[in-house]
Structures are given as C-alpha cells and as structure tokens.
Amino acid sequence: MNIKMLSNKYKRIGLILFISGFIVSATSVSARQSFLEGYNNGAGISNNIPNIEAIFIEKYFGEYIIHIFDVLMLLGLIIYMLSKEKIEDDYINALRLESFQLTSLLTLTSAIILYIFSANLKLSLDVFIGLFLWVYLITFAIKKRLY
C-alpha cells in the first residue's frame, strides 16, 4: 500500500485512546440503561429500571462529554488501524490490502442487506464506522495469525 502510515509506537497510543474512550462510554448513564434494558428483556424480567445516577467523568462534565469520548474511542481505533506493524514487508502489505478489500465488501453487503429488509432503518454513523474498523482489525489479525 502506498499511503503513508504512522509508526509502530502509535499502535500503543491508539490502544490507550480506545480503552479510555471505552471505559468512559461504557460507564455512561445511557450505556448502563441500555445494558439493563437488554438484560431484563433477555431474562424476561419486567423492565422497571431504577433511576441510574451519573458516575465518573459524566458526573462532573455532563452528558455531552460522553460523545467526545465516543469519538475518542473511534479515533483510537483509526490510529491503531493506520499504524505500522513491528516488521513491515511486502507480504504484510498484501495482507492489509486483502483485509481492506474484504472489509469493504462485507460492510457494503451488510449495509445493502439492512436496506433491503428495512428501508426506513435509522442507525447512527458510529455503528457503520465501528463495524468497518472492527471487521478490518479482526480480518487482518486472523490473516496474520493464519500462517
């Protein structure tokens, strides 16, 4: 691939950004509420969720800070994705290209299937960005460890 990539040390920076974003997002009121709703529905328990209080960073900076940490989480993944491996060579580049091709196809296919079955489906952009990033990272990791 001919695009300029970040050096290997950025992998760690990306990972730190992702983990810090994930911790704050996962402890937000909306995330905990969604988790409880899903858990109660799955377990067949009535959905009487008690009032959930804001904790951690959300308690001091309000609800909007969660969005910033959501973005930080995606940014961390993008940095991780765009940074070089410890050893970069032609084969790793070929694997990266294959992973990109497969990821584009899978993301496009899933988007089209969703559109076919539900034309009015409304999903936020982060779902597709997250799907693309995760599918790419998993495909690349599997391809690298396959041999």
Add this chain to the structure above:
Amino acid sequence: MKNLIKVERARHNLTQEALAEKLQVSRQTIHAIEKNKFNPSVTLAIKMAKFFKVSVEYLFDIED
C-alpha cells in the same frame, strides 16, 4: 513459482523465525513464500539468494 527456501533453510539449520530475523521480514512472509502462497519482491528474492550464497534462478523457478 516453486522455490527451495525450505531446503536451503534446513541446510543452514535455521528456523522460519531466525531466517525472518536475518532477512528483516516477518515470519509469516517466510511461511507464505515456502508454501507458495506469496511471490517475494525482486529485492527480497535477491536478498535471500545472497544470504544462502546461491543464485536467484536456483532458489526460485517457474513451474511448468
């Protein structure tokens, strides 16, 4: 394209990891070349031939 990387590697008593380290490539690259899943670049082919002290034509050959 067939190659004699595995034979030469065994002759030099090297593991895939050790050869990869000496050629400054990943272990996966050596494995993929040995299994004919990947054709190396001209640079890497020459590097390998030089390392094993053989010619590129001996190390790599086109299958009939």
